[in-house]
Amino acid sequence: MSVRRVTHKALEKLQNTAQKTLQRSLDQHVKLAVTGFSGSGKTAFITALVKHLTTQANSQNLPFFDVVREQRLIACKQVPQTALDIPTFDYTHASTYLLGEPPNWPPSTERINTLTLALKFRSASGLRQHVANDHTLYLELIDYPGEWLMDxxxxxxxxxxxxxxxxxxxxxxxxxxxxxxxxxxxxxxxxxxxxxxxxxxxxxxxxxxxxxxxxxxxxxxxxxxxxxxxxxxxxxxxxxxxxxxxxxxxxxxxxxxxxxxxxxxxxxxxVISPFYKDYFCAFDRQLVLVDVLGALNDGPATLAQTKQALKDTVSMFQHGKSGLFQRLFKPKIDKVLFAANKCDAVAITEQDSLTRLLHELLCEQENELKFSGVEVDTMTISSVKSCQSKQVKEGEGILHCVYGRPLTESQYITYLPPEPPEHVLSASQWPQEGFNFLSFYPFPAYQGQLDHIRLDHTLQFLIGDKLT
Ligand SMILES: Nc1nc2c(ncn2[C@@H]2O[C@H](COP(=O)(O)OP(=O)(O)OP(=O)(O)O)[C@@H](O)[C@H]2O)c(=O)[nH]1
Ligand SMILES: [Mg+2]
Incomplete structure (x- = not known):
């Protein structure tokens, strides 16, 4: 037995172990809080996210998600979750609804469940490139009844x-x-x-x-x-x-x-404390889905109450930057995205108004968060498209309509939605007839592909920096 050979082997082993350890530390875990009251679209969002990342991750579909546009996303799949005491999010069941013929929405959530996605990607630059060819980002999501968040x-x-x-x-x-x-x-x-x-x-x-x-x-x-x-x-x-x-x-x-x-x-x-400590204290990133259109349909009292409830709830999360050492033990949310969901039900030309309205509803919160060093953005999205925009000629002008099948109808219709206000209206400014934004069934998936509005922007903002 040569001493030289043993030393060489041991060295090789050590090198491999070091490489693996470094690789593991470069593989990152991100816990994403998908937050929203009941009916805001959490389950539909998580289902759409899994569908797009696992089977529709191409640059035509997600052009603003850098890792996809730059063709660095190797693959994404669901992997066993770390929390063994929570049921697994039933993606197959939920997607059966969205992809069904005719399509429908998944049912409201009655218990907590979780899911971990592994995104294998190639690094764009920097230290990572010299260590290994590919890396993995583990994205943890939980879904729960919105009613429990209200508590x-x-x-x-x-x-x-x-x-x-x-x-x-x-x-x-x-x-x-x-x-x-x-x-x-x-x-x-x-x-x-x-x-x-x-x-x-x-x-x-x-x-x-x-x-x-x-x-x-x-x-x-x-x-x-x-x-x-x-x-x-x-x-x-x-x-x-x-x-x-x-x-x-x-x-x-x-x-x-x-x-x-x-x-x-x-x-x-x-009841609330354990739920809060076990599931809501350890997030890194937060998406807050808001059903602004539903609140507008309901009237000024609901809109005002939604604003208050969002304020009360968002303040329950731990936001702000913390050092690497602290983050390992006590993570804090350092990026928050507020999203007015279901924006496909308003004309494409009106979607900016919805963003401005949401921004106004949340400006106090945004200010607080930014002050604590949190990166904040506001946008309108639709994780699952339920309508297509349609232009209808009327005389000399063009009407910006939507085309879809309302939940109350058996037929597809072309509908001219009301214009959402850009600002919070006082009760006296509120239109007498109120707002009537329709809710639609999901739009049928063409060749099994779901459509979205700004899901790629959402992903880029929330996890894009973890995939560089
Ligand atoms: N247009 C449109 N409608 C949506 C979208 N997501 C959800 N919806 C509508 O909102 C309803 C509620 O969506 P869910 O995903 O069940 O909402 P949730 O937040 O999980 O609700 P709970 O489970 O009750 O907390 C659906 O049945 C649809 O009518 C979307 O991306 N676009
Ligand atoms: Mg749900």
Missing amino acids: LPLLNMTYEQWSKAQLDVLSNPAFSTFSDSFLAALKTFDATQPVDMSVLNELADIYSDTLIKLKQNTKLSQLQPGRMLIPGDLAGAPIVQFFPIAMHGEHGEGSQYTQLESRFEAYKKQ
């Missing part, structure tokens, strides 16, 4: 503060048709009385019906507690059976008030 702001509230905020919304004339019976029942409720489970349960049921009606008929996002609507495995548990009350009188030990307050506090501690 996060409760963590910063007392039962009294929450009750007041919630009753303010419920007594707004825009929503009182749905909340009347609860508000009437509340008038007969005496919180100072000793605990009576049957009374509490009855009112909790009426409150729950109110939330269901609001969910079905409005785009209101302050539907708390979210687990009352999507209970997961908490259906029927007292921890989700609380409701807001007007404060009056003394609340002694063993009173109805004390019982409701302790349910509220237990909900925060045992």
Whole structure:
């Protein structure tokens, strides 16, 4: 046995190990928070993202996603997730809806699930090129019921503060048709009385019906507690059976008030906190999907409430830059994209107005975030196109219409959508007939290919820098 040979082999092994270690440290993990209230389009977005990256990643389809345009994306596939205790996002099931004949939207989400994509790419330049030929970016995404996101702001509230905020919304004339019976029942409720489970349960049921009606008929996002609507495995548990009350009188030990307050506090501690800590504290990048058109359809009260809810929710995430060492243990979101989703339902010429409106809705947030060193952008997108734009000649002029099949129709129609306002309108400026942006089925996939608006810009902003 020659000492020389052993040393040489050992050296080679060491070199390989070093190369692998360096390679591993160059492979990066990015956790992307796809944030949005119920119905904002999170599930459709994640499904479209997987579809485009795994089977439609070409420069005609994603021209503004540098790694694709420069033909450096080698391949992308779903890989086993690191979190073993969360169900896997069922991409196949969700995409079956979008690609179906006729196509449809995937159902609303009822539980948390996750998915990891591995993007294998060639580096454009720099240190990476000298170390290895290709690298991998692991992109982690989670999908969850939007109702659960609405609960996060409760963590910063007392039962009294929450009750007041919630009753303010419920007594707004825009929503009182749905909340009347609860508000009437509340008038007969005496919180100072000793605990009576049957009374509490009855009112909790009426409150729950109110939330269901609001969910079905409005785009209101302050539907708390979210687990009352999507209970997961908490259906029927007292921890989700609380409701807001007007404060009056003394609340002694063993009173109805004390019982409701302790349910509220237990909900925060045992339901929201773990959900927040486990899933919402460790993101690197954030996409905030906003259904601006839905809020406009609903009217000024919903638009104002959406603005407030976005403010409350966005502030629950940890934003700002942190050093490499800190990032390993306590990541912070350093890029946020606010996106007005479903923009294909407005004429192509009006999409900029939607961006400006969203920008105005979120300007305070944007300012805060930028101040903490976060890169922020605002755009209008449609992760899945449901309409095509169509120009219709009328006399000397051209009408910019959309063509698609509305959810309420069996036929395709050409529709002239209303013009979205560029600014937040006051109640007096609001058009008397309101807005009526239609919702459409997804547009049929031509040869199995989905279409999008600015999904490539979205990807470039959110992860483009990780793929250089
Ligand atoms: N035009 C258009 N409509 C969309 C798009 N994405 C979603 N929608 C519409 O919005 C609805 C809700 O989309 P989802 O993806 O289920 O929304 P979500 O945020 O996952 O909702 P929850 O699971 O309830 O939290 C769909 O049924 C469609 O009607 C899109 O990219 N374009
Ligand atoms: Mg969903």
